[in-house]
Amino acid sequence: xxxxxxxxxxxxxxxxxxxxxxxxxxxxxxxxxxxxxxxxxxxxxxxxxxxxxxxxxxxxxxxxxxxxxxxxxxxxxxxxxxxxxxxxxxxxxxxxxxxxxxxxxxxxxxxxxxxxxxxxxxxxxxxxxxxxxxxxxxxxxxxxxxxxxxxxxxxxxxxxxxxxxxxxxxxxxxxxxxxxxxxxxxxxxxxxxxxxxxxxxxxxxxxxxxxxxxxxxxxxxxxxxxxxxxxxxxxxxxxxxxxxxxxxxxxxxxxxx
DNA sequence: ATGGTTGCTTAGCAA
Numbered sequence: 001x002x003x004x005x006x007x008x009x010x011x012x013x014x015x016x017x018x019x020x021x022x023x024x025x026x027x028x029x030x031x032x033x034x035x036x037x038x039x040x041x042x043x044x045x046x047x048x049x050x051x052x053x054x055x056x057x058x059x060x061x062x063x064x065x066x067x068x069x070x071x072x073x074x075x076x077x078x079x080x081x082x083x084x085x086x087x088x089x090x091x092x093x094x095x096x097x098x099x100x101x102x103x104x105x106x107x108x109x110x111x112x113x114x115x116x117x118x119x120x121x122x123x124x125x126x127x128x129x130x131x132x133x134x135x136x137x138x139x140x141x142x143x144x145x146x147x148x149x150x151x152x153x154x155x156x157x158x159x160x161x162x163x164x165x166x167x168x169x170x171x172x173x174x175x176x177x178x179x180x181x182x183x184x185x186x187x188x189x190x191x192x193x194x195x196x197x198x199x200x201x202x203x204x205x206x207x208x209x210x211x212x213x214x215x216x217x218x219x220x221x222x223x224x225x226x227x228x229x230x231x232x233x234x235x236x237x238x239x240x241x242x243x244x245x246x247x248x249x250x251x252x253x254x255x256x257x
Numbered sequence: 258a259t260g261g262t263t264g265c266t267t268a269g270c271a272a
Contacts, residue, residue: 009263009264009272010263010264010265012264012265013263013264013265034264034272036264036265060265061264061265061266061270061271062265062270062271062272108271108272110271110272116271148272202261202262202272203261203262203263203272204260204261204262204263205260205261205262206261243263245263246262246263246272
């Protein structure tokens with residue numbers, strides 16, 4: 001099974017690239033972020049014609065997450081399903097081929113100590129009880145998406161520029177360690193030990209040609225599933241050419257089912 | 258050189 005996560009930065013702006021990429025890579029499941037469309041505007045027909053079912057949780061203008069799958073999608077749940085009234089569409093989960101998939105778009109946070117950063121921290125606090133409620137015995141869990149967190153110094157091309165920013169600071173590193181403590185393994189890092197593996201490059205300052213990126217898009221899986229992973233990579237080529245997203249797709253393959 | 262780009266929506270926000 002080939003699984004991918006990709007922050008599209010608008011599915012309308014990226015629809016042609018998405019369709020070409022799907023036909024080239026033929027992933028089984030794709031977690032999408034920043035679709036930036038309401039559910040009514042989601043291009044279900046184009047995805048279906050490409051051979052994919054789609055589960056969506058969108059909103060107007062901002063955010064928006066989705067899961068595409070070649071096999072049928074069951075038991076779709078949207079949001080973090082807690083007592084907080086949160087209008088931002090940042091989480092969707094679904095059951096596919098015996099795996100619980102979660103697609104997340106973690107808040108960016110803007111600037112440390114801003115309201116947006118407090119929202120990011122609160123959102124991440126809410127994620128752990130959500131995982132606890134979502135976890136089921138004997139069902140592997142895979143959570144992937146744009147976490148807006150570079151876990152470690154080797155995930156940042158220019159640590160001195162990004163240190164103590166919203167994307168890379170000790171508190172955010174702790175969150176990633178809590179995911180690990182909870183039982184989730186970073187499948188991409190497992191298969192790529194070296195530096196210079198990034199998933200996002202700023203549109204500005206020629207960041208991509210200079211490879212000044214950060215690894216902030218991740219695929220985590222519970223240990224049994226992670227142990228069945230064969231390979232993982234960033235599809236850097238998808239960041240090239242005309243009208244790319246600022247994120248590249250991240251892909252992992254599993255010996256499943 | 259105190260900016261730089263993109264997308265959505267139309268002047269300003271979000272990333």
